[in-house]
Amino acid sequence: MGEGGVLRVGVDIGGTFTDLAILDDEGILAIGKTLTTPRDPAQAVHTVLRRALADHRLDPARVGLVVHGTTLVTNALIERRGARTALITTEGFRDVVEMGREHRYELYDLNLRLPRPLAARHLRFGVRERLLADGTVQTPLDAGQVERLAGELAAAGVEAVAVCFLHSHLDDRHERRAREIIKAAAPGLRVALSSEVNPEIREYERASTTLANVYVQGLVEDYLDDLRGRLRGLGVPVDPLVMLSHGGLATVDVAKRFPIRMLESGPAGGALGAVAFGRTGGRPDQMSFDMGGTTAKLCVIERHRPLVTHAFEVDRVYRLRAGSGLPVRAPVIDMIEIGTGGGSLARVNALGLITTGPDSAGAEPGPVCYGRGGERCTVTDADAVLGYLDPERFGGGEVKLDVAAAAEAIREQIAGRLGVGLAEAAWGIHACANESMANAARVHAIERGQDPARLPLFTSGGNGPLHGPGVAAALGSPALVVPPAAGVLSALGFLSAPMSIDVVRSRHELLDELAPEDAERLFASLEREGAEVLTGSGLAAKEVRYERSMEMRFVGQGSEIEVPVPAAGPDWRAELAESFHRQYARRFGDVAPTGVAVEALTWRVTASGPAPTARLRFDGGSGTGDALLDHREAYFPDGGYRPTPVYDRYRLAEGAELTGPALVQERESTLVLPPGAHCRVARDGGIVVTL
Structure with missing residues (x-):
């Protein structure tokens, strides 16, 4: 199988699963998914790639492109696993990163917690120098003070230094001179300059971005070197390219220099996949909806381009509250993150209502049905109880679902507290997750001047096809589009991105x-x-x-x-x-x-650079008859549990049509087609659903 042509590999490390896709010149050749290994993320990449190459008898020497996205930078900032970092700034301005904008993101919260700077106050230092707002030098840099400070920092065990002088975006001579002095006095210190990382106005955001960049730089360098070595060990002859947050690719060396630009590298792939299928399907305007195991992401696509912003927040005190995180100035695809995924924990709140998220069971221990020690019920547990997931084939059979354990958890934690039946409680969790995501999508689209009722909803992620119909119905979307290999679309989207860099x-x-x-x-x-x-x-x-x-x-x-x-x-x-x-x-x-x-x-x-000519499709089978696998009891609110036909996505040919209720199942995801809905397989392999 796959005996000729260059192979292109995309790998996306998510919070719960690590996804893989392999293409050749004809289209999708292999896909894979494995549980993420948070303590050693390169291990999951090695595992899923080795397995895919072996299962499909592919020669690793034929791999000509590897594109990789990861949550490593985001997780390191959230978990504070970076280097011991100091800040050197203009005398009198050491507290800018703590004062911020003096904005209360929750006006009436008397116990308000503010984001904690990456450099503690005792590691923030002002030095004598001053550049005026017109770029002229008022006070020359005190080189002797910088030299003494560098020696003291190295002796105190500091590993990294961010240099952010006032108005250095206009003239970087003081920052460059400071780096020369620090490197001469303490060669082991890693140094980042704000004039290189983020040469823009606004000292708070510039200092915060520079701190974040150097804080994670050592981790990223070690990780990318490890990943490069593991690929070589598998016989892959090329270095990986890294997906950046704005949807472009960079070499390992560029990513090492500016790791902060990798913050949202994984979610960017889902938006790029939406763009690629939008071109083949004639949908210039749409909304990308990517629901994974931990979060869901939504992005507006206009004229075949995802909207891009240059401001982002990370490590929010309140996950979905703007203003409660550390600001980062870097180009990033403009998407909203919703604390709802398959692993989102479900509960009954003080008002007696079901809520889901934003906290998640993640990959460890995972939902109760994974049988890995999880005790609190999740959205995935509800989907398993509703009959939407195949207990034996979930994730390609890698995870055998314990539906009985999920049912017991929902019965005890939700149904018993509300005095309802198990099915009603599970459906309540499922519907609550849908409505939460639809509300966020509605606000996100309207704030960007778009009417969500006119935008097709392009859904991806392991849980996107499961919940996409409910979200699309709540939004009034004209259509729902489910691409082939939806569960690994971010990995596929990586392969449609060009080399790119943003200079400002x-x-x-x-x-x-x-x-x-x-x-x-x-x-x-x-x-x-x-x-x-x-x-x-x-x-x-x-x-x-x-x-x-x-x-x-x-x-x-x-x-x-x-x-x-x-x-x-x-x-x-x-x-x-x-x-x-x-x-x-x-x-x-x-x-x-x-x-x-x-x-x-x-x-x-x-x-x-030029966009790759990747074909993000695979050839289906001959028709719906060959695709029918069996029937499974699945719950729908208008009639309860009923025998529901289950179709093999890989056997559905172009032009095949289905009417709900039905379940369309592939290795990484399942499309739930509700009663009365109609779908058709398009030329590019995507399923277009009309509700």
Whole structure:
């Protein structure tokens, strides 16, 4: 099997499962899933890849591309498993990272807890130097003070240092000189400069981002070296590429330098997979819904592109409360994370209502039905009791589900407390999870100027097809789309991403005073910087393309919006003003102030290589008759348990049609088709459901 052609491998390490997909020139060749090994994540990658290569008799020497996404950076920040880190900043500004924006994210909570900085106060130091807001030097850097401090930090066991001087995004000479001094005095210290990690305005966010980057850098370097060695041990001849949070790829060396850009690398794959199938299915606008074992992620796709933001929070005190986490400035696909996944714990709250999440059973111990020591019932336990999951074939048979144990947990923890039957309690958990995700999706879409009732819902993840129909029905979506290998779509999506890097600089300019030739020089310098990274990663200069944007606002406003920059020309400034007003109206409606000047603050270039020509599909069977496996008792609220046909997803041919109730089962996920729903297999292998 698979005797010719180059193999492309995508691997996604999630909170519960590690997913794998292997493609050749014709489409999907092999997929795999194994439980994540949190203490040694590279072990799960090694296990699932070795098994897939062996099971499908594939030669590892034929692997020409390995793309990898991981939750390692996010988990290290949440669990505080990074290096002992110090902050060196301008004298008088050591407490910026603790003061933050002085914003109470929960106004009336008297016991409010604020995010804890990655550098404790006794490891934050101010040194004599001062750069003014116009870029001129008021106080030269005190080199002797930096040298003494570096020696003291090394002697105290500090492993990493973040350097963030005031206004260094305008002039980085003091930061670069400080690094030279630190490296000479204490060569063992790892040093990160804010002018390289995040050369943008706003000292708090810049310092927080630089701290986070150097805090996890050692872990990421060790992990990527370990992963590279394990791949070599399997006979894979290429180094892995790393998925970045904004949907582009980077080499191992770039990822080591900027690990903070890997924060949301896993979820990015689901959005990229949605884009790839949207192109083949003619859906330029849709909503990507990825539900895994720990969380669900939602992302709006516009004109075949996921929305991207440049601000993110990590390690929130309250998981879903904006403002309660550490701010990070890095390009990331704009998605909302919902604390609902298959492992989300279910309970009855003080009002006598069923709630799910945000806490999760994760991979260890996992849901009760996994038989790994879990005692509290979860969403997956409810789905097993409802008959939606095959106890013998779950996860390709790797996990045998103990449905009786799940039923007992739900009976004791939910049904008994509410005085209802087991089926009603399990359905309540399932429906509660759906409604929670639909509410979040509705708000997310509306805040971005989209009507969720007009967007098809593209669902993926191990639990996406299970809950997608309920979420789509609650949103009023015109259709639900379930791709092939939905349970490992993030791994597939990785293989549709180009090499890419985002280069940014902050420079304040009034639009009326901005000379087009000055703008062209600045953008050209950013493009050269991006090209250096990509050509150093093996791309030819002629393959690199650039996309320019600026973050702009009306004078007097406190935040900006990202604006596409038109091509150079005689009317460039007028076209840029028009682009800004168009984006402003799209975001906020017809409320733009009149007679107010416009200013630019941040300049951005995305440099990227050509997109791969991956075919994210597989060939199905001959029809619905061959695909029918058996019947299983499954629960639906309008008629209780009933014998429900179970179909093998891999045997459904293009054009095959089904009417619910039905269960469409593949190795990593199961589509629950409710009574009255209709579905059809499209040309790209996706199942399009009409509710």
